[in-house]
Amino acid sequence: MKQYTNTHEWVELLEGKAYVGISAHAAEELGEVVYVDLPSVGAAVTAGEPCCELESVKAVAEVNSPASGIVDAVNEQLADSPEKAGEEGVWIFAIASPVLAEGLMSEAEYLASLE
């Protein structure tokens, strides 16, 4: 079950790890992603703080981590195919032993917040 931040990231817990990506709304607003500055595996990330960047034809956007913890894995295919970062359900990085941010929204709540 995905949960959403008000800064348009989603996070999903799978086998104890938190997988992080951006919402369809964020992807549409950004336009085609041309570069992903992936976080380093082993780096500490803090909930609500910027941890990596997406560069699109329009802008450079920071991705705020929806959870605190240690980066356990990054989606290597984004290095060669950054445009996939904007596709539905594609994760960017995963956090081990995550502590989720407060105030995360369900999908329905998130979609309502965009209205």
Added chain:
Amino acid sequence: MKTVFEKSVKGRCGVMPAALDVERYDFDADRLRDGLVLPELSEPEVAAHYTALSKRTFGVDDGFYPLGSCTMKYNPKLNEEIAALPGFRDAHPLARADKMQGSLAVIDTLSAYLAGITGMDAVSLQPCAGAHGEFTAMLMVHAYHRSRGDEGRTKVLIPDSAHGTNPASAAMAGFEVVTLASAPDGSIDLADLRLKVGEDTAALMLTNPSTLGKFEKHVLEVADIVHEAGGLMYYDGANLNAVMGVVRPGDMGFDLVHLNLHKTFSAPHGGGGPGAGPVCCKAELAAFLPDPQVVRDKKGFRFGRSDWSVGRVSAFYGNFGVCLKALAYIVTLGGKGLRAAAETAVLNANYLREKISYFYPVGEGRCMHEFVLSMRKLRDETGVTALDVAKGLIDRGIHPPTMYFPLIVEDALMFEPTETASKETLDAAAAALKEIVDLAYTDPAALHSAPHNTPVGRPDEAGAARNPVVKG
């Protein structure tokens, strides 16, 4: 169109070098490099190539260029004549100070004018562009705090509406960037500022009027809060054109300023430069300005140095030609003329915005020298995006406004007409935009495929960013 490299023919040459009058010297092989491919063409071929390219471009001499935040005002040709005077043009940057007194007088005079315009005490003309000026100022902020033994000031506060160069410059100078939220009216949220300011605050970077084209009404209060915490106030001069001759950053509580001579003071820009981003500061920061400084004593002008300086930030003395053009502009307009330019820039922006308000929502209140439209309503109702509107303007002989900036406005189009646009030009621009908005409701496909009248339609921006081909 073929590139100059593709047109190259082996052995063709456009110049006849003078006969060798020194003894031939062969370098050691390990000092030579190969693989440097230069195009080989005759002079007429080179002239035809660049003339053809010039016909495909659009500059301030071609027509309306309301590129928000860039201040694309007309560049008077008189500036070019002054900068081309042989005494300036042919001066050698390594000449002794006593052999280039005229050029040093230019640096000294322009510095004094810029100090007067900004309400500052000392100036360096060395930085070669706006972001270079920002970076230089951040180095000075660092040096200032360090000189006082105040080592714990590691953070720079920057509003979320700022130019992206602000956080980049602060980070390059070693600071951690803290983003300040904007209040709904686009001004700084004072409560958020009070929350984030503290003993670790090195400086606050502010563009006023802001990127949203709004004057920061609480600027004196902002300055008080930052100064009370021991931080410095830095003014990004990107939007000085709105207030030049009307209000001075020095009177708004700022300690350092960078200016863009290539924006506000009519030196040509676009296409990557050259620009000039002088830094002006209050007396207590003067010792930290880049070296060397031009100083005057009873024998004339000479170069001086400071033990506290952040050092050189460019080879020689900055982009001297750009400085000359700015000086020519300031002298031509005079104090009253500079103020009239700022007032007309604000009037023009409000006039165009008002004309647009008859057919598209422009938001509340008045603007300064530029304004931001959100194309969100048009996109929701017709599917036509800010990008489509921009491409439609190209078809109508108008350079597009800045797109998708500032980021806090959805589908932003940012217009800055500048003072050099005539009423007829502004009327024509409003009419062109109305035509596009009307077309969006009747034939959106015509805008999705625009521009139709240009040699190049829609370049593959994503492809160019991902797989750039930067050499022939």
